Amino acid sequence: MQDACALALTKWPAEGVPSSPRGWLVGVARHKALDLLRREARRAPLEAAAARDCPGPQDDASGEEELGDDELALIFMCCHPALDPEARIALTLCCVCGLATAEIAAAFVVPEPTMAQRLVRAKRKIRQAGIRLKSPGREDLPRRLAAVLRVVYLVFTQGHMAPAGPDLVRGTLCEQAIRLARALATLMPDEPEATGLLALLLLTDARREARTSDAGELVLLGDQDRDRWHAAKITEGTALLARALKAGRPGPYQLHAAIAACHAEPVTDWREVAALYGELARYEPTAVTEANRAVAVAMAEDPAAGLAILDSLGSRLIRWPQFHIARAELLRRTGQTGEAIAAFRRALDLPLPHPEQAFLEQRISELRNTRDG
Amino acid sequence: MKYLMLLYADSPMPEPGTPEARKLFDEWAEARQAMTDAGVLIECAPLQPAAASTTVRIRGGETLLTDGPAAEIKEVFGGLTLIECDGLDEALKWAGRLPTASAGKVEVRPFYQVPS
Numbered sequence: 001m002q003d004a005c006a007l008a009l010t011k012w013p014a015e016g017v018p019s020s021p022r023g024w025l026v027g028v029a030r031h032k033a034l035d036l037l038r039r040e041a042r043r044a045p046l047e048a049a050a051a052r053d054c055p056g057p058q059d060d061a062s063g064e065e066e067l068g069d070d071e072l073a074l075i076f077m078c079c080h081p082a083l084d085p086e087a088r089i090a091l092t093l094c095c096v097c098g099l100a101t102a103e104i105a106a107a108f109v110v111p112e113p114t115m116a117q118r119l120v121r122a123k124r125k126i127r128q129a130g131i132r133l134k135s136p137g138r139e140d141l142p143r144r145l146a147a148v149l150r151v152v153y154l155v156f157t158q159g160h161m162a163p164a165g166p167d168l169v170r171g172t173l174c175e176q177a178i179r180l181a182r183a184l185a186t187l188m189p190d191e192p193e194a195t196g197l198l199a200l201l202l203l204t205d206a207r208r209e210a211r212t213s214d215a216g217e218l219v220l221l222g223d224q225d226r227d228r229w230h231a232a233k234i235t236e237g238t239a240l241l242a243r244a245l246k247a248g249r250p251g252p253y254q255l256h257a258a259i260a261a262c263h264a265e266p267v268t269d270w271r272e273v274a275a276l277y278g279e280l281a282r283y284e285p286t287a288v289t290e291a292n293r294a295v296a297v298a299m300a301e302d303p304a305a306g307l308a309i310l311d312s313l314g315s316r317l318i319r320w321p322q323f324h325i326a327r328a329e330l331l332r333r334t335g336q337t338g339e340a341i342a343a344f345r346r347a348l349d350l351p352l353p354h355p356e357q358a359f360l361e362q363r364i365s366e367l368r369n370t371r372d373g
Numbered sequence: 374m375k376y377l378m379l380l381y382a383d384s385p386m387p388e389p390g391t392p393e394a395r396k397l398f399d400e401w402a403e404a405r406q407a408m409t410d411a412g413v414l415i416e417c418a419p420l421q422p423a424a425a426s427t428t429v430r431i432r433g434g435e436t437l438l439t440d441g442p443a444a445e446i447k448e449v450f451g452g453l454t455l456i457e458c459d460g461l462d463e464a465l466k467w468a469g470r471l472p473t474a475s476a477g478k479v480e481v482r483p484f485y486q487v488p489s
Contacts (some may be wrong), residue, residue, distance in 0.1 A: 080461075082461060082465070128483055128485075129461045129481075129483050130374040130376075130459075130460045130461045130464070130483055131460065131461045131462070132459070132460035132461070132462060134462075136462070140462075
């Protein structure tokens with residue numbers, strides 16, 4: 001099953017992808033994957049037919065009709081909340097995006113046999129537990145949609161900021177995520193969060209080219225050459241965000257997109273960004289949200305105010321290199337050179353992509369010169 | 374597909390006759406009725422406490438009996454529900470409607486399908 005799926009699906013990434021999301025999703029590759037998964041899902045039960053006569057607790061046939069697209073069902077199946085979260089991402093990349101096991105393994109920075117095992121386990125769970133290939137009914141959609149959007153978002157972040165390795169950005173994963181988000185937004189035009197996610201990914205990805213120099217070095221937002229930003233993606237992302245917000249049902253992805261839109265302006269309004277992170281904390285009350293707000297506050301007001309928020313988070317983010325980098329930057333700006341160097345060092349003790357490591361080393365040597373000079 | 378729901382309660386069963394016991398009984402009666410009406414219920418029963426268990430092993434022809442459950446766990450394994458329905462999503466919905474899901478945990482375990 002594993003090899004068959006990988007084989008059936010490795011074809012199209014090399015051949016390029018049709019421009020329309022529907023065309024993309026309804027490709028030959030997908031049909032093969034769909035058949036395979038369907039067979040897996042149906043192999044077990046004695047029958048569905050008997051059970052179908054007695055409706056379940058919230059069986060809503062009309063809702064299913066509306067959302068009953070096969071491709072949507074496939075995405076929902078791969079992102080099923082009963083599957084291990086990491087396995088959902090891998091399975092989606094394999095069965096929906098058609099990435100080979102080796103490519104997915106590289107994306108997760110794990111050996112290929114480990115990834116193959118993870119995929120086998122996920123498919124076995126689908127078969128053994130009786131996860132069906134069908135879109136959720138209206139009642140379940142919000143909860144299930146959140147899980148699907150999360151997977152697409154994580155596929156993107158894996159590409160946008162590689163957790164480790166030689167490259168800072170892995171464009172293939174970013175593009176796969178955008179295609180998935182586009183498909184979801186097209187198939188569910190009434191879900192502002194689906195539209196919001198697509199807007200977020202486009203607005204963020206618009207800066208991809210400008211984030212690294214020709215030599216592959218990291219370039220900070222403030223130093224980026226705005227001519228290298230992708231104007232069409234910014235225009236489309238901004239328009240999508242406006243459409244999503246018009247529905248009057250805000251959510252985390254729309255807020256993330258609004259923040260990304262602030263960063264796509266010629267001058268970032270940090271006060272607005274800080275306020276948006278404050279709003280986001282209502283949906284994602286995590287230390288990471290708070291740390292991001294701290295940086296925005298530091299930019300809008302003064303570094304000390306941001307530093308106070310970061311230090312209030314205690315040890316909750318010590319495994320996250322970006323926390324130490326943010327702290328180091330703010331310590332540097334408040335003239336606490338020694339502490340800044342120590343914080344950069346702590347970030348370097350954690351896994352980071354090579355360009356970012358080089359950037360931090362450079363920052364440290366600059367600080368040493370300031371201190372000693 | 375058949376699913377066994379293993380019911381792990383946060384606390385032991387309340388004393389019979391108490392208001393807590395009556396409330397729990399009513400909640401179960403409601404869940405049981407809903408499952409019966411939908412035609413998915415096969416069996417649904419509370420169990421005596423683990424202290425009433427006896428564990429049996431045959432080793433080298435010898436029968437070894439141990440007083441108590443096979444595995445010591447923190448939670449109270451207090452009962453089971455057996456249903457037959459179309460797939461995991463439906464089973465998970467029913468699991469969520471069992472009172473134990475709100476005052477403990479419900480493990481949804483699919484039956485092994487014997488190849489025909």
